[in-house]
Amino acid sequence: MAQYIIRRLFALIPVLIGVSLVVFFLIRMIPGDPVIVMLGERANPQDIERVRREMGLDRPIYIQYIEWMGRVLRGDLGKSILSYTPVMDDLKQRLPGTIEMVVAGLLIGVICGVGIGIISAIKQNSWIDIGSMFAALIGVSMPIYWLALMLIYALAVNRKIFPPSARLDVELTVVRHTGFMLIDTLLMRDLRLFANAVWHLILPSVVLSTTIMPILARLTRSSMLEVMRQDYVRTARAKGLAEQLVIIRHALKNALLPVVTVVGLQLGGLLGGAILTETIFSWPGMGLWTYRAILARDYPIVQAAVLVSATIYVFVNLLVDISYAYLDPRIRYR
């Protein structure tokens, strides 16, 4: 197993280098002089010269890349063009909010998606099955920002069941320890604050969960149906095992293997969906920050956001692969 992990870690190196190259050259894709595009046509020459020097744009490109890489590895992601604050500081402020929403969305999506898939498979061709598979089809076809707006209209504007935006009511304040609202409010031992944070989290994370829920429901269903036709399931039934035990112990365990991989692959969709969801719910996370940076043409932030998301995505998929190898030992020997 250790050998497998080491091999996979080494395989990551070329991918990460490739990712860094793409992110590095992103800025060079700006048509014309990037510095003038960033600062605007009427910027004064000193500013243009300063930014050009800071970004190292006056040196050969491979030196620029190596220097940039060196800084990134030391945790220096450059400075925001507009606010002139280190991008890393902003990132640390923003990341927990996004992680909190993505993890909540992931949990809701996995639990509901897998659950719906199992029920559909067990009750194949029943109205529950047909109905939920049709709902899943609608789900994958729906723009999540539109769903978010419709839910806000129905549940936050029309009936004030949920708050339409933010991580906490305006009049409430939380002492920041970790940046994760749920943890920080618990650390303050204030259940009212905690409940308020949960209440704010529900709508955005439910919306975000719909990016993976339909996919997981369809996959779990087809995977379950395939497994249930296997010989060992027939054997389990033939020896008189209760149907629930057959499903839970024999079928489900094997049916969930492909689901694990897809959860990892869909994480990218969740991170991307976070940009849209955060924009709509004014959620102070990485997505909203990136979106504002895009509109303001604050490229160092855009660069950092893309780099960080891709790195997170790559490492989570490594974890998924490792857990997959753990669950299915045959993988390790390939």
Add this chain to the structure above:
Amino acid sequence: MTIASSALTETELFPRRSRGLFRDAVRRLLASWNGRVGLAIVGFIVLVAVGAPIVSPYDPTTDSNLARAREGPSLEHPFGTDRLGRDMLRRIAHGARISLVVGLAVVSSASAVGVVLGMLAGYLGGKVDTVIMRMMDVLLAFPGILLAIAIVAVRGPGLFNTMLAVAIVGIPGYARVMRSMVLSLREREFVVAARMVGTRDRRIMFRHIFPNSMSPLIVQATLGIGGAILFAAALGFLGLGAQPPAPEWGAMISDGIPFLRTDPHMVFFPGFAIMITVLGFNLLGDGLRDALDPQQTIR
């Protein structure tokens, strides 16, 4: 896969035989409910996109009437009017054009590049394979929409850059499908036979392997159209896609946000149009998968 390839080898053996893969597939597609519904929806959207300028031939961009701004749905304006008093139904109908063009342009360019890359990687193998597939891994390492947003952000907003970005994000999918098809076909008898009679690599790739890989590619492309429309609309929603006054569905949704409280129809109808269109392509893709590749279907 067996059906696709055996049908084709049959056609090669008996060139005049009338019932080929295509007619077989159409028959099976029309026999499945998702194929039928998908085809009907897509046909309807195409009809709207083509017919909109004929039925209501005036320019939807200058058709404003502030006196009738933000009216709810009525007989005269079934989808209501937007903040400039423009008829939402007409704008949505004209927007179908943008979405269909985006979907088709993105999928055809992404699949063309992806197919060639996948074919080279699979057929030539070795270093070429490693280099190409590593590049694809890198592209896949980015959350798709984030990469697309970043590309449009640096290249500047607009419909062309949107299509470019969404196409780039789509390339690895086609490359992977094509490569796996090549790997499974490369050692098959008809390819080996072609190689033995001295057929050139390029001819083998495009005349023998490519036609036999069509089924999964068609399915991938059909599902890809829906995905591309969804993606492009998201960029339009963020203000990075087609610029106003173009009636782009995503941009229309964000146009309606300030009025969500009082006039939800401005948000509802464009989003509904996106959903129906994408649903149509997804159903059609599912139906095609069942029709072209019965082995993958679980009943």
